[in-house]
Amino acid sequence: MELLIKLSQFLLSLSLLIVLHELGHFIPAKLFKTRVEKFYLFFDVKYSLFKKKIGGTEYGIGWLPLGGYVKISGMIDESMDTEAMAQPPQPWEFRSKPAWQRLVIMLGGVTVNFILAFIIYIGMAWGYGDLYINNSDVKDGVWVTNPVVEKIGLKTGDKILTVDGEEVKQFHDLNAKLFLASEVEIERDGVRKTIDFPINFIDKMFQGERSPVVELRIPFVVVNPEENSVNANAVRARDIVVSFNGHPVKYADEVLAQVDNLKGKTVPAIVKRDGKEVPVQLTVTDSAKMQIVYAGRVGATNLEKLGTYPIQRQQYSFGESFGVGIEKGVDQLSSYGGQLKAIFNPNTGAYKGVGGFKAIFDIFPEEWSWQTFWSITALLSIMLGVMNLLPIPALDGGHVMFLLYEIISGKKPSDKFLENAQVVGFVLLIALVLFANGNDIYRAIISK
CATH class of the missing domain: 2.30.42 (Pdz3 Domain)
Incomplete structure (x- = not known):
């Protein structure tokens, strides 16, 4: 069931981002009376799961969930339809439109990505507010x-x-x-x-x-003693160790720091149980283990109840949520820009952490949470927008780069040049996809 929940969130988020990104290209293309031949969620290599033609555009769902696309007439894209490009330009084609209109069409996808991310952050600020520890x-x-x-x-x-x-x-x-x-x-x-x-x-x-x-430093909260362990009868689930070997302790790390020096010994301890302090004897094995499973993390609300940290709660009005959401969006955009800069600097080694579809899949939780879902989707929308703006032919950024050159110089690159650039860009893009997903596979192998 957990796998199904993760997969459902992954596919829903990916589908939402792809459809809205492609709508960002589709809408201005239609506004500028440019023919859109196809609008697809996922890729329809050889065949599609669903397709229907409406008003000259074929809408469909492909079987390969690696993205999506709109096929715009007269545009050199991943379809590499060189036969159509060999024909004289038609008024409804992309290549016949003024450069500024083509630029708007190409920037439409990433614009929607950024707008979507900011809308989500604004909505989350209004709907959920903030819960944090200073x-x-x-x-x-x-x-x-x-x-x-x-x-x-x-x-x-x-x-x-x-x-x-x-x-x-x-x-x-x-x-x-x-x-x-x-x-x-x-x-x-x-x-x-x-x-x-x-x-x-x-x-x-x-x-x-x-x-x-x-x-965060957290209290030593017992999850449960290991079955038939030396301390099975000494502690119970939800016990909190407040004294160990005669020393008052507030955090789990204070207990763990003493264990190595107590191999094979039984020491006095005090646990808080149902609001009362109970003296117990805890044994450390010869291998410096207490055979007690303790909480690795404790939820923010529980930490507040235990008096460990005060939790800050902030609710925002509809008007206030705009400023807060925009600020969060800018922070995320800046943070991702810093990550991308590190990735392109070989000295950092950050490129080794680049992940593919498995890495994206893994960040979704095993329990359904709309707050977490929208937070991840907003981040992925920013990532998709930034990645698509990279000046690589075959990505939106590559098309934008050539269009800016045309607008500034007044010279339009030839169709043959654009076709060759598209091939080079496609090869680079495939290499990046293989590298990212290869990292996923490598990490999966070495983690076993």
Whole structure:
């Protein structure tokens, strides 16, 4: 069932983005009286799952879910219909329209992508508001579990003050900013310190454990003791360890930090159970295991109930949601631009983390959540818009590049040149798709 839910969200999001992107091309084409021969969700290689012709346009659904397309008469695109292009230009064809109209048609898809993302962020601000933890309220610092992060100098208990000179207000923004960071200012034991992140930090993260850069420090909440374990009768689910080996503890990392030095020993502990403090004896095995499954993450609401962190709740009026949504959209656009810049810099090693369809599929949760669905869809819409603007022939950005050249120089590239450029662009695009999905396969193999 979980797989079906993930797949349903993936296909719904992908279908929505593709249809709206192609509508962005379709509508201005129709407004400028340009004939649109086909409008397809997914690719109809050899055959289609559904098709119907309405008003001169064939609408359909292909069987290959790698995207979608509109086929506009007189346009050199992925169909490579050179036979039609060999005929004299007709008034209804794309190539017969003024350059500015062709530019509007080509920019229509990415324009819709960006508008959609901003509309979603505005709608989410109005419908859901904001729920977050202030970074300033993480008074005892962060939890660092990733060895790669520890090696560059960050430690559990460090308070993160600024990332690349900029204060990070909300804790959930930290990981995205740290991933691309060059310099981080922290406070450790009351002393401020600057930590330089290596340029290949992203590469190191991909090669190491798949865990966040930093996490919230959380209480040691028992999920359950392992069956027939040494501590099976000592603790129960939902117990919270508040003292361990005679030392008061507030966070799980404080318990785990002591375990290595207590191999084979039984130590006193106190757990909070149903609001009462209960003394127990906990045994550490010779392999430094307590055989207790503890919570790796605790929901924000539960953290507030436990008194660990105050949760900030912000509701917005319809008018206020516009400013908030636009700001979030700009932040995401800026963040993705930074990621793309890192990917194209070989020194960062970020290209090794580029993913294909499996990577996109994996970000959808196994439980249906409209809030999560819309958040992911907005991000994917920004990604689709930015990627399509890359100046690669066969992408919208490639067509825009040649159209801008024509408008500025007054010279239109020949159809033969555009056909050759389309072939080169298509080869590059296929190479990028193979590389991205090859990364998915490689990561799946090495993770086994």
